[in-house]
Amino acid sequence: MQTLTEKILSRAAGKNVSPGDVTEINTDIVAFHDLTGYHVIEVMEKAGLEKIFDKSKIVIAFDHLAPPPDIRSAEIQEYIRKFVKSMGLPNFHDINFGILHEILIERYANPGQVIVAADSHTTTSGAVGAFAQGMGATDIAAAVITGKTWLMVPEPFKVNLKGEPAKWINGKDVALKILGEFKADYFNGMSIEVHVENPKSFPMDYRATVSNMGIEMNADALMFVPDEETINYIKTMRGYEPQTVKPDENAKYTDEYEIELDKMEPLVAAPSSVDNVRTAREVEGTEVDQVYIGSCTNGRLSDFETAAKIMKGKKVKSRCIAIPASYEMFKKAMDLGYIETLVNSGCIVTYGTCGPCLGGHFGVAGPGETIVSTSSRNFKGRMGSVDSKVYLSGPAVAAATAIEGKIVDPRDVE
């Protein structure tokens, strides 16, 4: 009897492995972005090992420094472009594609794969049932060269999602619910496997948000057990049906936790920790300077659909910056009129950048400012000044807050 984690890692190791085993594994996708890619290539150059195990399995995207906000960023990107060209790497996404993790789930990640990338939010690809883990640039350089990496097989933890999500409930509320309940370091050395009772009621966008926040829970991986939603998503995005892999029935988990989606209410993570979780109502009335809707956490079509529903015909009272996570998401949100709605409400909209999520550019938080953001982290200084405060939320709370100029539960403004 094997869990999904054991199945995937046993295949990748070429032998049966169990929690606690330290093992070498083969990888299916190795990825990096502009900010860490620079270090990955530098490590390869210094070691004199500019070899690549399989060019078709390397994915690169420019997102953190895109479009370059300064000369150094432009230099870094040019350095990586030259490497891509000299190596003849086919899966390269320049500044006009979007954020690496979104590109991975849209185009590359498949159920049962092992995906490693030089970025902590690599867990996002767990949404399609891949074992996906972030690693440092040196480990990724080794994986680019050899196709292999090593790890300790994590303990499996099962989360069951029951029922249909209550109104305005999104993947972010589920991630925050888990973080509030268990706290940020609980899942160290564990892999979370999420079983969804009604696959259609918890679509890929929501799954990607929960998997993305897996690293905020300190989990090694956060995977959704592949089901018909996974197959539909990949079929719609790429035109083929993926092979799936499931845990065995009666597979043994270290522990389990159940969430009743229909009983949930909109949540936020108050400053300055992801596990400082409150209901939106508990912090209602908090004055806000800027709202950010976007990032690899919550920059997908359903996030923009939700924001547009709430903002339609209204004007924002706080500044609002909105960034779909990829070209695909921007294009779809544009075709469906969501971008137009947001722009008419007074939002600034662009795409293809991490930008404000990590206080990089395109809306850095100033001293004393309060931000509501749909991104993944709110530690002190994350989005700019160490004297700014960040509340994390899903798109419904963020959009309603932008309209009111203060934090509000979306159910209270209908």
Ligand SMILES: CC(C)[C@H](C(=O)O)[C@@H](O)C(=O)O
């Ligand atoms: C810059 C990068 C290494 C970092 C990460 O690994 O997560 C960033 O994407 C983040 O979200 O903080």
Ligand code: SF4
């Ligand atoms: S959007 Fe934010 S969380 Fe995602 S990769 Fe970029 S900086 Fe990291």
